[in-house]
Each structure stands twice: as C-alpha cells, then as structure tokens.
Amino acid sequence: MKEQHHKWYSPTLSKDIEMLVFGHSGYPVILFPTTMGKHNECKDMKLVESARWFVEQGKIQIYCPDGINELSWYNKNIHPSQRAKNHEWYDQFILNELVNPICNEKGLHKVAVAGPSFGGYQASNFAFKHPEKVSHMFSMSGAFDIKSFVDGHYDDNVFFNNPIDYLPGNNHPDLWKMKIILGVGEWDICLEANEKMAKILRDKNIPFWYDVRKWAKHDWPLWRDMFPEYLSKL
Template sequence: MQEDYRRWYSHHLGRDIEMLVYGNWGYPVVLFPTSMGRYYQYKDFSMIETVRWFVETGKVKLYCIDSIDRDSWYAKHLHPGTRIWNHVLYDRFLHEELVPGIQRECNVQKIGVAGASFGGYYALNFAFRHPEQVGHLLTMGAAFNIRSFLGGYYDENVYFNNPPDFMPNAHNDDFYRMNIVLGTSEYDFCKGSNYQMSEILNRKGIRHRLDVMPWGDHDWPVWKQQFPTYLSMI
C-alpha cells in the first residue's frame, strides 16, 4: 500500500501541517484524528489496514492530517476567544489551502471527509460549513456540540463552528446532495449527540443514515468495523 509523508505549509496557520497520504489514485477522503491525535494515529491503531483493499485497488485515496487541538479546543491556558479563533484559522487552512489542493490533485469537484470521535466533529463541522466542497461525510462515535470546551464563552465564531447551533438555520442545496453517515453504537457515550444531529437533519429533510451498532462502546474496535463499511458507500 502506497504511503507518502507530506508537510504542507499553511499561510493561515503560519506553520507546517503534517500528513500521511495512502494510495496513488482514487476518490479523496480527508481523515481527521481523535482528540489530541496526530496524523499517524489511524496507522498506529491499524484503522488504515481495515481499508487496505479500497486503497490498493484505487477506490479511495486517504489523507490523514494533523489537528491543532493543542492550540485550540484543548489549549486551556488560552482565552476561549483565542482558542476558537485558532480553530477558525485551521478551518481556513482546510477550506482555502488543503482541500483546493486535493481537488486539483485528484481532479474532483468534491471530496470525502471522515473521522472517529473528535475527528468526527471536525469532519461534520467542515462538511456543513463548506458543503460545496464535500460529497461524502462519514463520522464514527462523534459528538458535535463544542460549547463545553469554552467554559461558557460564546461569540459568532462559536456559533458558526457548533453544528447543533448553526445547522437548524443553514440553507444550501449541496446538503441534499451529500452522502451522510452518522455512526455510533449502543453503549457509545456520544450516541445521544448522533440522535440529536439526526433529528436536526430530519427536520430539514436532509437525507442521511444513522447507523447504531447493536454492540460496542466508544472505542477503536467499533470504528474499525464501521470505517470500511462506510467507505464502501462512496
């Protein structure tokens, strides 16, 4: 399986973002790490091995990228306004730098985004903020309300990066063209967040799949079973 290490300098962030890219060609899927995870996390936990067939046969090309959690959501030493602003800069890096580069590299109009746990928040938030760039959204064991990270602080940036807040009022035709899978499991402590998001989408008439596995909790064995199943839907 082709594996490439890359460093992408972001002008918005003023730093390099590291990533591992799997595959020579195929439909591009950006894979976001879990809380405080690094770009090599899905390799270390053998998640990439579960989708080897999709990569080696050229069905998908995976971009496992770094987060900046230590400077945003988990940077407790920073003022909440600074934390959310750092996330806004990360979103601009994705929207204006990384994703357009992937679109050119793979010659596609839209990409896929995916992630487990907090990576699922990143995937869904990006997809719903920029639906014109995303054709497939796959989340596993995710929660989507980030207010608890900010100790009561609230501003416009929080609103537009908290999907349970902005999605009820969002309008975009691309929502109705997106393949959306919300994956969770019976004993996942994030299950309620998935039901809540599913209800928001139902009220808007946005087609999606809420997949609740009848066993398992918030852990890698569940996500490693879900990921290849969800990729097969692309």
C-alpha cells in the first residue's frame, strides 16, 4: 500500500501541517482523526489497514490530515469565541488547502469525508457546510453538537459549525444528493447524538443509512469493522 508523508506551512492556519496519503489512485477520501489525534492516528490504530483492499486496488486514496482540536474546541486557555474562530479557520484550511486542490488534481467536483468519534463531527460538519464539495459522508460514532465546548458563548462561528443548529435550516440541493451513513454502536456514548441527527435528517427527508451495531461500544474495533463496509458503498 503506497504511503506518502506531506508537511507544509499552512497560510490559512499560520502553522505547519502534516498529512499522510495512502494509495496510488482512486476516489479521494478525507479521513479525520479523533479528539486530539494527528495525521498518523488512523494509521497507528489500524483504521487505514482495514481499508487496505480498496487502497491497493486503486479504488480509493485516503488523505489523513492533522487535527487542530487542541487549538480550537479543546483549548480552555482562550475565549470560546476564539475557539470557534480557530475551528472556522480549520474548516477553511480543509476546503482551500485540501479539498479544492484534490478536486483540481483529479478533475472531480466532490470528495468523500469520514471519521470516527470527534472525526465524525469533523466529517459531518464539513459535509453539511459544503455539500457541493462532498459526495459521501461516513460518520462512525460521531457527535454533532459542540455547544458543550464554548461555555455558554454563542456567535455565528459557533452556529455555523454546529450541525445540530444549522442543518435544519440548510436547504442546499446537494444535501439530498449526498450518500450519508451514520454509524454508531448500541452501547455507544454517542448513541443519543446520532438519534438526534437521524431525526433531523428524517425530518428533512434527506436519504441516509442509520447503522446501529448491536453489542458494540465507542472504540476502534467498531470503526475498523464499519470503515471498509462503508467504503464498499463508494
């Protein structure tokens, strides 16, 4: 399985960013790490390995960028408004330094996004904010409400990065074209969050697959089972 390491200075984030890319060709899948994870986490935890067949067959390429949650939602040393602003910059980084160049290089209009746990939030938030750029969204035990990270503060950057809040009023036509999977375990700490998101999608008549795994908890073995199955839907 071909693996490439990239490191560059991000003008959007004003810091160095690293990324691993797996595969030699195929449809692009942006795979976000969990809460404080970096570019190597999904490799180290064998999530990329679970997709080896798709990668080696040239069906997909997996892009694993750094997360910056320690500078945004999880940074208790700065004001909540700055936490939200820092995440908004991360969203713009993903759009302008990752997704748009990948689409230009491959001659595509859209990519797939995926992630486990807080990576499921990242994937869903990016997809629901930019549905014109996302063909498939695979959330594995994701959460979709970040108000607990902003200590009661609320502004536009919080609203527009909180899918539970903005999705009900988002009527971009590409939302109804997107292939959406919400995967969660029966014993998952994020089960309730997925129930709420599923209701929003149902109320809007947006097609999706709600995949609740019996006897499964919020952990990597569940996500390693889910990821290759979801990729097969590509």
